[in-house]
Amino acid sequence: MKAVMYGGGNIGRGFIGALFSRAGYQVSFVDVDSKLIDQLNQRGEYPLRIIRTDGHDDWVIGNVCGVDGKDADAVAQAIAACDVMATAVGAKILPYIAPLIAKGIKLRFAQNRPPLNIIICENLMDANHVLEDLLKKELSPEEQARMDREIGLVEASIGRMVPVQTDAMRDGDPLRVCVETYGFLPVDQGAFRGPVPHLEGMIPFSPFDFYLRRKLYVHNMGHATCAYLGGYSGLDYIWQAIEKPDVELIVQNAMMESMMALVKKYQVDGNALFNHINDLIGRFANRAQMDTCARVGGDTRRKLAPDDRMIGSSRLCLEMGVVPSHIALGAAGAVYQHLKEEGAQQGEQQALRVLHDISGLSADDRLTKLIMEHYRLYARGATVEELRLSAKAQRLHEVGPVA
Numbered sequence: 001m002k003a004v005m006y007g008g009g010n011i012g013r014g015f016i017g018a019l020f021s022r023a024g025y026q027v028s029f030v031d032v033d034s035k036l037i038d039q040l041n042q043r044g045e046y047p048l049r050i051i052r053t054d055g056h057d058d059w060v061i062g063n064v065c066g067v068d069g070k071d072a073d074a075v076a077q078a079i080a081a082c083d084v085m086a087t088a089v090g091a092k093i094l095p096y097i098a099p100l101i102a103k104g105i106k107l108r109f110a111q112n113r114p115p116l117n118i119i120i121c122e123n124l125m126d127a128n129h130v131l132e133d134l135l136k137k138e139l140s141p142e143e144q145a146r147m148d149r150e151i152g153l154v155e156a157s158i159g160r161m162v163p164v165q166t167d168a169m170r171d172g173d174p175l176r177v178c179v180e181t182y183g184f185l186p187v188d189q190g191a192f193r194g195p196v197p198h199l200e201g202m203i204p205f206s207p208f209d210f211y212l213r214r215k216l217y218v219h220n221m222g223h224a225t226c227a228y229l230g231g232y233s234g235l236d237y238i239w240q241a242i243e244k245p246d247v248e249l250i251v252q253n254a255m256m257e258s259m260m261a262l263v264k265k266y267q268v269d270g271n272a273l274f275n276h277i278n279d280l281i282g283r284f285a286n287r288a289q290m291d292t293c294a295r296v297g298g299d300t301r302r303k304l305a306p307d308d309r310m311i312g313s314s315r316l317c318l319e320m321g322v323v324p325s326h327i328a329l330g331a332a333g334a335v336y337q338h339l340k341e342e343g344a345q346q347g348e349q350q351a352l353r354v355l356h357d358i359s360g361l362s363a364d365d366r367l368t369k370l371i372m373e374h375y376r377l378y379a380r381g382a383t384v385e386e387l388r389l390s391a392k393a394q395r396l397h398e399v400g401p402v403a
Helices: 010-022 034-043 072-081 091-110 127-136 141-150 209-232 238-242 245-266 270-284 309-319 325-342 348-357 366-379 384-399
Strands: 002-006 026-031 045-052 055-062 064-068 084-087 116-120 151-155 177-179 185-188 202-205
Touching: 002 010, 002 072, 010 026, 010 045, 010 055, 010 084, 010 177, 010 185, 026 034, 026 072, 034 045, 034 064, 064 072, 072 091, 084 091, 091 116, 091 127, 091 141, 116 127, 127 141, 127 151, 141 151, 209 238, 209 245, 209 270, 209 309, 209 325, 209 384, 238 245, 238 270, 245 270, 245 309, 245 325, 245 384, 309 325, 309 366, 325 348, 325 366, 325 384, 348 366, 366 384
Parallel strands: 002 026, 002 084, 026 064, 045 177, 084 116, 116 151, 185 202
Antiparallel strands: 045 055, 151 185
């Protein structure tokens, strides 16, 4: 059995490629990093370290090789010959690799190979449609129709946190990847063509939109909220932030708000989501990951986009009748951080401009008012305790008495 892992970075080697290898596949990593490809080909294996606050476990991921991503023919041949494939290159790189994937698909068709499933491991909403559009630009109408029948574009929700690899984490081996213990891979059950491959930890699920929103609106939103509060407090690492009781309460309540909205929308098990939130808080506290507030809170423009973690989760809450007071506090932190990174002066008009230009919110939008109430506290230098009490008071005011 052969698998192609397009992308030999942290997720490629630290998660998906390792799943393929442990399931018995010969794994070909496609990457443009020539040094990485040479090392994989020379050794045929690489070390994976599962890190915890209290220690680590070391695995050896074998039966692997490398394919030069700059060699279009070699990439196409690997795709034509494989039984399953995945991508983990980053959403911005998909347009660059789509022509090579299409070339491999054309070669598969010419060789009358069986259907192929491509597991798309990109942190991108509607990643299957994005990749489909990119691939079909390279195919004839006849090939497009055949692609619909024979190529499964399978969205995945990547929950495993893989920090930026430091020299200390590599521990003397440039191929070593350090990852957390969490290793589940939810995928879109309805997107597969032919048999679903058996991979340890893979969870086929339908409707998959629930898992995508759970990842973005609970995990990613909570992680970002923690990062903004940590950065605002002058802390470097996520674990330092989540260990502060006020930060933990804000993050937990923000994720609970999303949880209530998801339960209402998808009629899923609220107890399972509650347990997921508690697990996430424990994972955020993993000191061994050394994940920074700056990295997790970076790219504020994306995080404040209309359908992304801060604004998208807030809108879903309002749609489902849930007041997103703690998510709005996190969003206010993102606005504050965005203006700080721009070198702009903090102020109400500047914050409203950010919410209008990036988030698509008007000044009289209910969500804008919720966010701005907290932003004013950030701008005047309020303590995190004051921010927590503000979110608590806002929720009580918005919800009113409960019988």
